[in-house]
Amino acid sequence: MMRLIAVAGLAAWMAACSPSEKSDWGTGLNTVDRKYNKSASDTFDAAVSALKSYDIRVTNERHDALGGVVEGARANGDKVTVNVSSTDANHSEVAVRVDPGDVNLSTMIHEKMAEKLGMGVAKSTMTGGNTFEGYYDLDAKEAVAAAEKTAGKLGWTVVGKDVKDQTTTVDARTEDSTPVRFRMEPSNDPRGRTRVTFIAGTGKTDQGRTLLSKMHDEFDRHAGRHAH
Structure with missing residues (x-):
């Protein structure tokens, strides 16, 4: 009988705990x-x-x-x-x-x-080398979805998404916190394609070039309809 009372008391105590308390028991x-x-x-x-x-x-x-x-x-x-x-x-x-x-x-x-640490957001350099542009037969929503899927597939963490006028940016971080950015905006060509700019890191480096290649190739796989 005493054991049943003790178990019931423990269950009541657990039910009274907030979700944050439950998820923070040293786990x-x-x-x-x-x-x-x-x-x-x-x-x-x-x-x-x-x-x-x-x-x-x-x-x-x-x-x-x-x-x-x-x-x-x-x-x-x-x-x-x-x-x-x-x-x-x-x-x-x-x-x-x-x-x-x-x-x-x-x-x-x-x-x-x-x-x-100077790794806030990915930025294009004056001399280039850490950016790449592609044109896609996608609308803005589809392009953003492809960017998020690209980051997820590469094991990167999406840390921000921002919409200003007709331009949308998706910011992510690689495994070592290097910043990368996908920028989607309308293009002026007759086909109405979306221009996607890939930016890796904050300077022209070998790592940046490698990341650009990964970003572009993986994005193409998720976009499906790509045309330069």
């Missing part, structure tokens, strides 16, 4: 992990700067050449923890967790870190 479901093509030292500095940018009070920080931990507190008392670990001299991994569970803020902190 890591509210932790956002990303990789960066930057050293652990640079990434750690970006983490500290990102917290301060959001007026999150840094309560503790400790680090060495292999990484470190930054702890902070929001005005409402929520705890923020950023773990930085080195994978090699030029790459690092970061886990951001906001207790009791705020995935959106964790993602925002990552985006602010990327900005501090």
Whole structure:
């Protein structure tokens, strides 16, 4: 009898918990992990700067050449923890967790870190080399869907979508947080095709050229109707 009462009490307690509390019992479901093509030292500095940018009070920080931990507190008392670990001299991994569970803020902190590291959004360079244009027999909605499918197939994370007038941009990040962008806009040709501009990274690099090739080839597979 006592066992039945105890089980019933536990069930009632679990039912009273909020969804965020249930998903945060040490499972890591509210932790956002990303990789960066930057050293652990640079990434750690970006983490500290990102917290301060959001007026999150840094309560503790400790680090060495292999990484470190930054702890902070929001005005409402929520705890923020950023773990930085080195994978090699030029790459690092970061886990951001906001207790009791705020995935959106964790993602925002990552985006602010990327900005501090000079990896905010993909931008065309003055000399070219990191952009490619294609013309497609798709409407804007179909082109956006193809861009999102392309990012998903390549294992990239879509971090933003913006519509201004007749131009739509889809921003994503590769496995090492390099920014990439798909920009869709009407073209002036008689066929009414959509012009898609692919942008990889923020400069002319071998990595950028490789990413452009992947973006274009995968987009073509999802678009189906492509014409230069």
